[in-house]
Amino acid sequence: MVNLKVIYFIMDKKAVREKIEFLTKEINTHNKNYYVDNSPTISDYEFDLLLQELIELEALYPDMILPDSPTQKVGSDLSNSNKLSFKQYPHKYPMLSLSNTYNINELKEFDERVKKLSAQPFSYNCELKFDGTGINLLYKNGVLVRALTRGDGNIGDDVLRNIKTIQSIPIQLNANYSFPSEFEIRGEVYMPYEAFDKLNAEREINEEPLFANPRNAAAGSLKMLDSNLVKQRELHCVLYHIISDSLKEEKQSDSLKDAKSWGLPVSEFSKECRDINEVLEYIDSWELKRKELPFPTDGIVVKVNQFAVQKSLGTTAKTPRWAVAYKFKPEQALTKLLSIDYQVGRTGAVTPVANLEPVQLSGTMVKRATLHNSDQMELLDIHIGDYVYIEKGGEIIPKITSVELKKRSTEVKPAQFPTECPICKTKLIRDEDQAKYFCPNNLKCPPQIEGRFIHFCSRKALNINLGEVAIHQMFEKGYINKLEDLYNLSDLQLLSLDKWKEKSVNNYKLSLEKSKQVPFNKVLYGLGIKFIGETTAKSLANKYLNIKNIAEATKEDLLATEDVGEALANSIKDYFSNRDNLDTIKILEEKGLQFKTKQQKPLSNELEGMTIMITGNYSIPRETMKQYIEAHGGKVGNSVTSSTTYLLAGDKAGESKIKKAEKLNIPIISEEEFYRIASPENNKENIHNNIYNQDINDTKKDDIDNNKELTLF
Numbered sequence: 175m176v177n178l179k180v181i182y183f184i185m186d187k188k189a190v191r192e193k194i195e196f197l198t199k200e201i202n203t204h205n206k207n208y209y210v211d212n213s214p215t216i217s218d219y220e221f222d223l224l225l226q227e228l229i230e231l232e233a234l235y236p237d238m239i240l241p242d243s244p245t246q247k248v249g250s251d252l253s254n255s256n257k258l259s260f261k262q263y264p265h266k267y268p269m270l271s272l273s274n275t276y277n278i279n280e281l282k283e284f285d286e287r288v289k290k291l292s293a294q295p296f297s298y299n300c301e302l303k304f305d306g307t308g309i310n311l312l313y314k315n316g317v318l319v320r321a322l323t324r325g326d327g328n329i330g331d332d333v334l335r336n337i338k339t340i341q342s343i344p345i346q347l348n349a350n351y352s353f354p355s356e357f358e359i360r361g362e363v364y365m366p367y368e369a370f371d372k373l374n375a376e377r378e379i380n381e382e383p384l385f386a387n388p389r390n391a392a393a394g395s396l397k398m399l400d401s402n403l404v405k406q407r408e409l410h411c412v413l414y415h416i417i418s419d420s421l422k423e424e425k426q427s428d429s430l431k432d433a434k435s436w437g438l439p440v441s442e443f444s445k446e447c448r449d450i451n452e453v454l455e456y457i458d459s460w461e462l463k464r465k466e467l468p469f470p471t472d473g474i475v476v477k478v479n480q481f482a483v484q485k486s487l488g489t490t491a492k493t494p495r496w497a498v499a500y501k502f503k504p505e506q507a508l509t510k511l512l513s514i515d516y517q518v519g520r521t522g523a524v525t526p527v528a529n530l531e532p533v534q535l536s537g538t539m540v541k542r543a544t545l546h547n548s549d550q551m552e553l554l555d556i557h558i559g560d561y562v563y564i565e566k567g568g569e570i571i572p573k574i575t576s577v578e579l580k581k582r583s584t585e586v587k588p589a590q591f592p593t594e595c596p597i598c599k600t601k602l603i604r605d606e607d608q609a610k611y612f613c614p615n616n617l618k619c620p621p622q623i624e625g626r627f628i629h630f631c632s633r634k635a636l637n638i639n640l641g642e643v644a645i646h647q648m649f650e651k652g653y654i655n656k657l658e659d660l661y662n663l664s665d666l667q668l669l670s671l672d673k674w675k676e677k678s679v680n681n682y683k684l685s686l687e688k689s690k691q692v693p694f695n696k697v698l699y700g701l702g703i704k705f706i707g708e709t710t711a712k713s714l715a716n717k718y719l720n721i722k723n724i725a726e727a728t729k730e731d732l733l734a735t736e737d738v739g740e741a742l743a744n745s746i747k748d749y750f751s752n753r754d755n756l757d758t759i760k761i762l763e764e765k766g767l768q769f770k771t772k773q774q775k776p777l778s779n780e781l782e783g784m785t786i787m788i789t790g791n792y793s794i795p796r797e798t799m800k801q802y803i804e805a806h807g808g809k810v811g812n813s814v815t816s817s818t819t820y821l822l823a824g825d826k827a828g829e830s831k832i833k834k835a836e837k838l839n840i841p842i843i844s845e846e847e848f849y850r851i852a853s854p855e856n857n858k859e860n861i862h863n864n865i866y867n868q869d870i871n872d873t874k875k876d877d878i879d880n881n882k883e884l885t886l887f
């Protein structure tokens with residue numbers, strides 16, 4: 175870091191200001207991704223490096239610290255107040271964060287500082303740093319009465335009903351022991367690896383987005399509105415910090431022992447250490463051992479053990495001076511690159527995926543890692559047979575971060591990105607915008623065909639009970655090639671698939687029957703016409719009412735449809751000029767699929783003539799919000815234009831849309847204001863209760879498909 179300081183001194187003031195602005199904005203975005211969305215895009219280590227850089231710059235130029243600097247406040251997990259979620263309460267004592275380091279020397283410096291500042295002798299209590307989400311429990315007369323998330327450190331969300339689903343947390347303390355009549359105890363809610371793997375496996379089957387890591391899964395689960403679903407998530411809790419005005423214990427280690435006797439879950443792995451050497455031994459002993467634990471940890475927390483000394487050291491605005499977290503660097507593993515597969519997706523995009531000599535990394539055996547694209551391969555100068563470092567970042571699939579050149583043998587061969595599709599051998603085309611190569615043989619290339627079936631069967635389209643493995647087998651066996659083939663499979667063919675029994679056949683057939691009721695816009699989306707997303711499928715279905723009208727529409731007419739541009743209009747014309755596609759549609763129509771828009775009677779005409787543009791997240795799923803608008807006679811816009819009536823801005827509303835609306839003088843309204851406009855006869859409470867009764871986190875797909883949700887309004 176010394177080097178950085180020198181660089182900062184030679185940077186001119188403007189450059190420093192720009193750097194501070196950049197880091198502030200960048201870190202705030204990552205904080206939001208991490209705490210609010212539970213979906214980080216960088217690893218903790220990368221995040222900590224950015225934060226460290228900002229801390230150092232701000233220390234040199236304190237007059238340039240920005241009001242929204244992340245160094246001045248703890249990251250916030252608070253639900254948007256707009257959201258109908260949890261009641262929020264202030265923390266009696268602010269819920270601080272911990273200063274952290276990856277460096278043993280800095281830990282020794284911490285020890286020196288504490289020794290200098292404390293008048294009394296002291297010891298340390300070393301604890302595992304559980305990698306979950308913080309929680310603050312309030313017990314009054316032995317009864318659990320509140321459970322606040324950290325929120326912004328001052329105010330938290332009360333997730334008591336969800337906390338009560340965690341078995342190890344007592345609702346009533348053990349009355350045989352004496353505990354303070356009122357106290358708070360803080361800790362971590364976490365998800366063991368096994369539960370995490372199970373959850374992601376289920377989500378994969380259901381085609382739901384996967385959680386990047388157990389921490390995000392725990393934080394996301396704790397914020398679910400339906401406690402019954404939270405219960406299924408198998409959350410655990412460990413408590414590590416009691417706060418009370420009338421605590422009789424004098425040491426952290428004793429307070430945890432007592433908390434255990436009261437019935438509270440505390441860690442069995444904490445240890446009192448007499449001095450920094452013992453602390454270092456403790457850290458050493460866990461560096462490897464922690465990998466055998468069934469739950470995630472990301473470091474060791476070193477706390478001054480004596481409360482009196484803690485008190486004399488005090489806190490800064492953000493962190494206590496009496497504790498520090500020593501964090502383990504993200505785990506890396508070194509392994510051999512055996513080969514590279516070039517995977518072809520539904521759209522023809524080709525992605526390089528590395529096959530590795532299997533290696534253990536953060537509790538799982540890794541055999542494959544992504545190389546992103548050809549540019550990344552060039553940057554790494556990767557050779558087949560190289561030894562490569564792999565890391566788990568914010569994402570789910572591990573990535574190759576570097577090549578160990580010292581281990582490169584003379585046998586290695588440079589990896590060559592193919593010029594032809596690895597499957598159908600068609601010459602690849604490079605799309606400069608996306609830095610990706612594509613196979614243009616959309617109609618005949620097998621993975622693209624399989625991809626089309628996967629898309630057709632997906633939840634947002636026809637919602638047919640068929641997974642990727644079964645689709646692959648059906649294709650390999652020659653049972654399916656065109657979409658309509660799905661409706662012609664015999665029982666014998668279905669039973670010939672791996673693990674398919676009578677029950678799977680019946681489920682499949684049932685979902686085929688149900689697919690006949692799926693509305694036209696979803697069928698149109700399911701056909702997989704290039705560039706037709708869910709929203710455009712809706713606009714087209716609304717405007718043209720049936721497939722024949724779309725097929726016969728002129729390019730000019732298509733271009734006059736909201737959100738339809740040149741590329742999409744061309745793609746539609748291409749699609750309908752192909753005989754095979756027309757045959758597919760004809761047969762699917764004969765099978766009973768919906769190729770006409772069913773006119774729905776609006777529930778009211780309060781929004782008639784209005785075009786409402788929606789942006790951001792609401793307390794109800796976006797899909798439901800769209801249905802709500804349409805059910806009250808309104809139209810959902812695709813972009814902010816002069817004919818937009820309102821911009822309905824939810825949580826995380828798009829900045830560019832807000833700016834455009836301001837420029838065009840389009841009123842920007844909140845979710846609450848919107849309900850008042852759409853349903854003036856309903857008071858706020860009623861609407862909220864109706865919506866609240868839904869399972870917001872897990873929209874029931876059948877309900878949406880059958881439009882049952884509309885009855886809620």
Ligand code: IVH
Nearest residue numbers: 270271272301302303304308362414475494
């Ligand atoms: S003590 C004022 N002890 O790590 C001190 N925190 O990165 C409060 N954490 O906010 C924290 N294990 O959510 C403490 N044994 C432990 C911990 C721990 C995990 C979390 C906690 C904290 C975060 C800081």
